[in-house]
Amino acid sequence: xxxxxxxxxxxxxxxxxxxxxxxxxxxxxxxxxxxxxxxxxxxxxxxxxxxxxxxxxxxxxxxxxxxxxxxxxxxxxxxxxxxxxxxxxxxxxxxxxxxxxxxxxxxxxxxxxxxxxxxxxxxxxxxxxxxxxxxxxxxxxxxxxxxxxxxxxxxxxxxxxxxxxxxxxxxxxxxxxxxxxxxxxxxxxxxxxxxxxxxxxxxxxxxxxxxxxxxxxxxxxxxxxxxxxxxxxxxxxxxxxxxxxxxxxxxxxxxxxxxxxxxxxxxxxxxxxxxxxxxxxxxxxxxxxxxxxxxxxxxxxxxxxxxxxxxxxxxxxxxxxxxxxxxxxxxxxxxxxxxxxxxxxxxxxxxxxxxxxxxxxxxxxxxxxxxxxxxxxxxxxxxxxxxxxxxxxxxxxxxxxxxxxxxxxxxxxxxxxxxxxxxxxxxxxxxxxxxxxxxxxxxxxxxxxxxxxxxxxxxxxxxxxxxxxxxxxxxxxxxxxxxxxxxxxx
Amino acid sequence: xxxxxxxxxxxxxxxxxxxxxxxxxxxxxxxxxxxxxxxxxxxxxxxxxxxxxxxxxxxxxxxxxxxxxxxxxxxxxxxxxxxxxxxxxxxxxxxxxxxxxxxxxxxxxxxxxxxxxxxxxxxxxxxxxxxxxxxxxxxxxxxxxxxxxxxxxxxxxxxxxxxxxxxxxxxxxxxxxxxxxxxxxxxxxxxxxxxxxxxxxxxxxxxxxxxxxxxxxxxxxxxxxxxxxxxxxxxxxxxxxxxxxxxxxxxxxxxxxxxxxxxx
Numbered sequence: 145x146x147x148x149x150x151x152x153x154x155x156x157x158x159x160x161x162x163x164x165x166x167x168x169x170x171x172x173x174x175x176x177x178x179x180x181x182x183x184x185x186x187x188x189x190x191x192x193x194x195x196x197x198x199x200x201x202x203x204x205x206x207x208x209x210x211x212x213x214x215x216x217x218x219x220x221x222x223x224x225x226x227x228x229x230x231x232x233x234x235x236x237x238x239x240x241x242x243x244x245x246x247x248x249x250x251x252x253x254x255x256x257x258x259x260x261x262x263x264x265x266x267x268x269x270x271x272x273x274x275x276x277x278x279x280x281x282x283x284x285x286x287x288x289x290x291x292x293x294x295x296x297x298x299x300x301x302x303x304x305x306x307x308x309x310x311x312x313x314x315x316x317x318x319x320x321x322x323x324x325x326x327x328x329x330x331x332x333x334x335x336x337x338x339x340x341x342x343x344x345x346x347x348x349x350x351x352x353x354x355x356x357x358x359x360x361x362x363x364x365x366x367x368x369x370x371x372x373x374x375x376x377x378x379x380x381x382x383x384x385x386x387x388x389x390x391x392x393x394x395x396x397x398x399x400x401x402x403x404x405x406x407x408x409x410x411x412x413x414x415x416x417x418x419x420x421x422x423x424x425x426x427x428x429x430x431x432x433x434x435x436x437x438x439x440x441x442x443x444x445x446x447x448x449x450x451x452x453x454x455x456x457x458x459x460x461x462x463x464x465x466x467x468x469x470x471x472x473x474x475x476x477x478x479x480x481x482x483x484x485x486x487x488x489x490x491x492x493x494x495x496x497x498x499x500x501x502x503x504x505x506x507x508x509x510x511x512x513x514x515x516x517x518x519x520x521x522x523x524x525x526x527x528x529x530x531x532x533x534x535x536x537x538x539x540x541x542x543x544x545x546x547x548x549x550x551x552x553x554x555x556x557x558x559x560x561x562x563x564x565x566x567x568x569x570x571x572x573x574x575x576x577x578x579x580x581x582x583x584x585x586x587x588x589x590x591x592x593x594x595x596x597x598x599x600x601x602x603x604x605x606x607x608x609x610x611x612x613x614x615x616x617x618x619x620x621x622x623x624x625x626x627x628x629x630x631x632x633x634x
Numbered sequence: 635x636x637x638x639x640x641x642x643x644x645x646x647x648x649x650x651x652x653x654x655x656x657x658x659x660x661x662x663x664x665x666x667x668x669x670x671x672x673x674x675x676x677x678x679x680x681x682x683x684x685x686x687x688x689x690x691x692x693x694x695x696x697x698x699x700x701x702x703x704x705x706x707x708x709x710x711x712x713x714x715x716x717x718x719x720x721x722x723x724x725x726x727x728x729x730x731x732x733x734x735x736x737x738x739x740x741x742x743x744x745x746x747x748x749x750x751x752x753x754x755x756x757x758x759x760x761x762x763x764x765x766x767x768x769x770x771x772x773x774x775x776x777x778x779x780x781x782x783x784x785x786x787x788x789x790x791x792x793x794x795x796x797x798x799x800x801x802x803x804x805x806x807x808x809x810x811x812x813x814x815x816x817x818x819x820x821x822x823x824x825x826x827x828x829x830x831x832x833x834x835x836x837x838x839x840x841x842x843x844x845x846x847x848x849x850x851x852x853x854x855x856x857x858x859x860x861x862x863x864x865x866x867x868x869x870x871x872x873x874x875x876x877x878x879x880x881x882x883x884x885x886x887x888x889x890x891x892x893x894x895x896x897x898x
Contacts (some may be wrong), residue, residue, distance in 0.1 A: 417875060465877065520831060523665060523703070551707065553824035560830055 176232035185554035210327035221353035223295030229587025264295025283310030301350030309401035377458030385453030392446035402428035409529030499578030500539035640750035671751025677820035728858035733765030774811035
């Protein structure tokens with residue numbers, strides 16, 4: 145549909161101030177942080193969406209989706225803009241972005257039943273601030289907290305820095321409301337638990353806008369006891385020891401909110417003032433006093449068990465200070481963009497994977513070896529390392545990080561630098577049975593491995609798409625591989 | 635027009651590692667990078683070529699054969715030819731002997747212009763460009779910020795030169811040596827994706843003393859007029875860290891610290 149005709153149709157459904165056709169905003173909406181460097185340098189190779197719309201209600205979302213479905217117009221659901229894997233990148237000429245900016249109401253904070261209901265466009269940081277005033281927390285604390293919005297967090301199966309205690313967003317969502325391409329609005333009710341068939345929340349959580357549009361979510365609340373926080377840290381001789389310490393804590397039933405192990409290289413960028421060329425393991429114990437103290441003791445016992453590999457203990461004051469400055473704000477994002485305009489480099493490319501305890505360390509070593517031996521621009525790397533930052537009873541994640549000087553044209557950056565390393569990481573992870581995407585989602589740039597990631601269970605994922613989005617209008621190219629989109633990937 | 639660019643590869647001082655226990659730089663792990671002033675010179679030469687595509691740009695460097703990979707990256711940016719001057723006899727050459735070696739090569743060439751950097755980050759003497767000019771008997775100018783490209787293509791070098799903060803304008807006869815200082819005025823073109831793994835080995839020619847025919851006593855340590863009597867590493871000692879709060883007192887303390895150290 146031509147843009148002129150599309151806008152006329154949109155004006156029949158929405159008021160003029162709910163439709164944005166500002167060229168700069170459309171350019172911004174054509175890609176997310178995945179192509180941040182090319183975006184800043186104004187060399188994006190993807191089409192701009194035709195419009196960004198801001199519905200005020202679930203009913204308006206329903207009308208919009210129904211219209212797009214009937215006219216086969218691609219829809220990119222957006223709530224927040226911190227996607228890192230191309231989930232918000234546009235691959236279709238005929239596209240609208242449905243942004244949750246106006247779905248910004250906190251509907252209910254229910255302290256007795258320990259749950260809060262908010263619309264999709266509520267900023268997590270703002271909700272958290274309100275809750276903390278009342279002595280509560282969502283327990284969800286991704287680095288993007290000051291700018292990320294609730295709908296986007298649920299849609300991408302987000303995880304926070306305190307996940308080892310509170311879980312990922314999938315453990316926090318009680319119920320939700322979402323809208324499907326045919327206009328149907330589904331409400332999943334808020335109950336403590338049920339056995340009413342499969343847990344249909346999980347069709348929505350993590351759908352990355354490829355199946356439906358989330359308009360409202362209800363999440364659990366937890367009591368907030370910052371005064372009881374304990375910080376524990378150790379310099380360790382290698383990653384193997386660090387991962388063993390993490391495992392020891394977890395398998396003994398302790399649930400620190402933070403449990404992390406950094407390679408020397410990665411530790412250098414975070415803890416340059418105390419890492420002393422060693423790997424670093426850090427923990428935060430929180431909760432009510434007795435639990436925080438018991439968790440702290442469990443951490444010390446685990447370190448004692450592996451004392452052969454412990455170099456020294458870290459001053460807890462240094463860790464506390466580090467935690468206080470961990471989140472990035474809109475100002476940080478703006479500063480980062482300024483930096484990318486000035487310099488042929490940027491920081492912060494990552495690929496995050498997961499595996500069981502036995503496997504994760506093998507993945508780590510295999511990846512390091514292969515990148516150092518095979519990657520053709522290895523001399524441009526200014527950092528290659530990794531850390532584990534989210535642990536479970538049966539395993540943990542590995543966050544590979546790599547910074548590099550950029551010697552190619554901005555539009556070639558991903559193909560020259562990120563993709564070859566990402567490929568090695570994903571191949572090594574899948575080969576050993578791990579998951580290629582621990583918490584950033586598949587987006588559009590890991591979709592070539594979606595089938596391999598899910599194996600025979602891909603059948604289920606495929607059927608969901610066929611059932612809920614038969615016209616393939618929802619976030620074209622996200623999660624599900626599309627031949628037409630390959631030109632933007634390779 | 636033929637432009638020859640003299641380029642030096644130096645240790646990447648920003649990413650050099652330091653052995654805190656032994657108090658020494660870990661030179662064996664140091665990456666090599668193009669001297670920033672020389673990079674500006676090459677970027678300017680490639681700008682000339684962009685404006686006048688029939689311009690030939692040749693880069694000349696002296697060093698071990700290990701620099702070849704970095705050298706190839708330069709050649710992937712529309713440089714026509716690369717000359718690597720490398721010979722065990724040349725090891726230990728001071729700036730005078732180095733100028734003599736480079737001069738011997740340049741005497742065999744007919745360049746309209748020689749571009750190079752003013753300073754090198756590792757040596758920082760600025761001797762080499764002026765000494766080569768002396769050997770070749772041509773003019774030379776340091777601290778060039780910009781040159782008028784159109785005029786250059788008409789055989790005239792109009793130069794803007796940084797003279798301790800003032801900008802001076804000069805006209806220089808060609809052939810001559812134009813020594814740039816690092817600037818954002820000229821930016822190296824990027825290597826395109828298609829060219830990243832392109833084989834450019836056929837563009838490289840290695841020159842040894844067999845080609846240049848210098849006497850042994852003219853090069854290396856014996857041919858050098860100067861010698862390094864001693865090098866020493868600045869002692870690094872661990873300082874106690876001070877943590878301040880994000881309040882007026884903390885800000886004042888940081889401000890005073892930066893002022894005392896000359897950053898403000």
